[in-house]
Amino acid sequence: MENNIQHSDIYAIALHHRFQWEEAQQSYVILFPEGMVKLHGGAGEVLKRVDGKATVGEIVAELKAAFPDADDIENDIIGMFDLAYGKAWLRKI
Amino acid sequence: MTQATSLAESVVQKEIHAQAQNNGVAANITHTQPLWLLAEVTYRCPLHCAFCYNPTDYDKHTQNELTTEQWINVLRDARKMGAIQLGISGGEPLLRDDIEDIVIEAKKLGYYSNLITSGVGLTEKRIQAFKDGGLDHIQLSMHDITEEINNFITSTKTFELKKKVAAMIKNHGYPMVLNVVIHRYNIDHIQEILEMAEKLGADYVELANTQYYGWSLVNRNQLMPLKEQIDHAEKITNEFRQKVGNKMKIFFVVPDYFANRPKKCMNGWGEVFMIVTANGDVLPCHSARVLPNMEFPNVRDKGLEWAWKDSPAFNKYRGNNWMKEPCRTCPEQANDLGGCRCQAFLLSGDAESADPVCSLSPSHHLIEEAIENSKNPVLQAQPIIFRTDKNSKKYASGESRERVEEFHALP
Ligand code: SF4
Ligand code: SF4
Numbered sequence: 001m002e003n004n005i006q007h008s009d010i011y012a013i014a015l016h017h018r019f020q021w022e023e024a025q026q027s028y029v030i031l032f033p034e035g036m037v038k039l040h041g042g043a044g045e046v047l048k049r050v051d052g053k054a055t056v057g058e059i060v061a062e063l064k065a066a067f068p069d070a071d072d073i074e075n076d077i078i079g080m081f082d083l084a085y086g087k088a089w090l091r092k093i
Numbered sequence: 094m095t096q097a098t099s100l101a102e103s104v105v106q107k108e109i110h111a112q113a114q115n116n117g118v119a120a121n122i123t124h125t126q127p128l129w130l131l132a133e134v135t136y137r138c139p140l141h142c143a144f145c146y147n148p149t150d151y152d153k154h155t156q157n158e159l160t161t162e163q164w165i166n167v168l169r170d171a172r173k174m175g176a177i178q179l180g181i182s183g184g185e186p187l188l189r190d191d192i193e194d195i196v197i198e199a200k201k202l203g204y205y206s207n208l209i210t211s212g213v214g215l216t217e218k219r220i221q222a223f224k225d226g227g228l229d230h231i232q233l234s235m236h237d238i239t240e241e242i243n244n245f246i247t248s249t250k251t252f253e254l255k256k257k258v259a260a261m262i263k264n265h266g267y268p269m270v271l272n273v274v275i276h277r278y279n280i281d282h283i284q285e286i287l288e289m290a291e292k293l294g295a296d297y298v299e300l301a302n303t304q305y306y307g308w309s310l311v312n313r314n315q316l317m318p319l320k321e322q323i324d325h326a327e328k329i330t331n332e333f334r335q336k337v338g339n340k341m342k343i344f345f346v347v348p349d350y351f352a353n354r355p356k357k358c359m360n361g362w363g364e365v366f367m368i369v370t371a372n373g374d375v376l377p378c379h380s381a382r383v384l385p386n387m388e389f390p391n392v393r394d395k396g397l398e399w400a401w402k403d404s405p406a407f408n409k410y411r412g413n414n415w416m417k418e419p420c421r422t423c424p425e426q427a428n429d430l431g432g433c434r435c436q437a438f439l440l441s442g443d444a445e446s447a448d449p450v451c452s453l454s455p456s457h458h459l460i461e462e463a464i465e466n467s468k469n470p471v472l473q474a475q476p477i478i479f480r481t482d483k484n485s486k487k488y489a490s491g492e493s494r495e496r497v498e499e500f501h502a503l504p
Pocket of ligand 1: 138139140141142144145146147183184185211234480
């Protein structure tokens with residue numbers, strides 16, 4: 001992990017980026033000037049909870065509750081924050 | 094501003110995990126989707142850029158432009174097929190007075206929309222309307238830090254205007270995306286160009302080395318820089334990138350002539366890009382109309398869905414079934430899909446051959462010769478043929494064959 005994501009951190013979708021559900025792709029996407037990223041299911045579940053208010057810890061707890069059968073999703077979630085922040089899809093509040 | 098979309102291509106290549114290759118099978122079976130719709134709404138343009146890659150005979154298509162209603166239908170149909178990114182380009186799109194309506198519709202449909210402009214015709218009133226209408230960003234072409242080169246290469250007096258427009262874009266809260274086409278006349282100013290971009294507050298800068306299509310192919314000997322200049326420019330760009338970090342994203346689009354493998358043109362024929370031209374032709378890439386024995390669909394005929402999924406033109410070079418040796422059995426095939434069909438045909442006369450840029454191509458010597466020619470003082474000294482209606486009419490009518498004789502189609 002490069003960006004040292006903390007449970008108390010709060011993130012929002014970066015300026016000039018848009019996060020939306022795409023019916024035709026059956027997936028979430030991030031759109032930004034001159035690019036787009038199609039997110040796989042898990043990544044979409046994380047980012048759709050990123051709203052500039054919830055902390056990373058709250059999102060982890062919520063996802064654990066929503067997917068009780070998934071093992072060790074905490075690492076995956078933190079990893080997703082790390083990737084998304086590193087790519088500048090997210091900004092830190 | 095039509096050397097601009099290579100940025101789109103480069104990012105798509107990096108960020109989209111391209112859908113499974115589909116081996117020449119029709120899209121209705123493989124489910125490719127036109128994620129990127131590029132609307133070349135007009136070929137009219139107040140600028141006359143020497144490197145413009147609009148077709149040299151564009152003048153033919155300035156009288157039969159699609160109406161507002163037809164464009165709105167294009168947007169709706171493409172969105173249904175999965176298009177998300179919309180580029181509004183030209184020519185100079187602002188020469189149409191209905192861009193505001195197109196923007197509003199794009200927003201309603203959920204597109205992420207981008208206006209690709211030279212800045213000429215962007216007023217406070219219009220930019221406010223775009224903002225209110227929901228346009229997501231504006232990509233502005235810049236040419237140089239010197240007034241002299243800007244005005245020379247575009248054959249217009251637009252230098253001061255561009256700086257004003259850049260400020261206007263910033264003031265309206267838009268991300269600033271600058272596109273700078275790089276050629277012999279500005280390549281040694283990369284440092285200064287990047288400094289200017291930083292000063293203007295650019296968020297994204299694309300340094301797009303000229304690719305040789307359309308007018309830039311005609312002016313190849315006048316525009317092509319030396320390999321050493323490109324290497325130097327790239328080095329400066331890398332250093333600058335280190336310095337500014339994530340604050341300003343800089344893309345350096347490497348010129349394919351100086352690479353030994355071709356680009357994966359448009360991220361694959363009919364894979365993610367769909368271009369609708371001013372007159373309604375539907376193309377898999379900007380210059381596809383140079384290809385022989387091809388009939389491209391037009392939105393006035395059977396509609397976009399048929400064009401993308403079933404038209405013979407879109408299926409012709411999908412995947413790899415059409416390939417010949419050395420591409421057919423090449424282990425690197427997936428990296429570039431044999432390169433650009435238009436470049437292959439324009440230069441070698443065989444649309445199914447490997448892109449001559451590839452060092453494994455039997456026609457690679459054509460690229461080497463072109464590089465040599467561009468160093469020849471006699472050829473260098475020939476005047477630039479600017480993209481003007483007058484010159485275009487001459488090419489379209491066949492009256493002029495000046496500097497296009499060596500190509501297998503009118504660029
Ligand atoms: S003349 Fe220049 S501004 Fe106009 S379309 Fe061509 S490249 Fe773009
Ligand atoms: S031979 Fe064809 S497929 Fe192989 S690298 Fe060259 S262009 Fe690409």
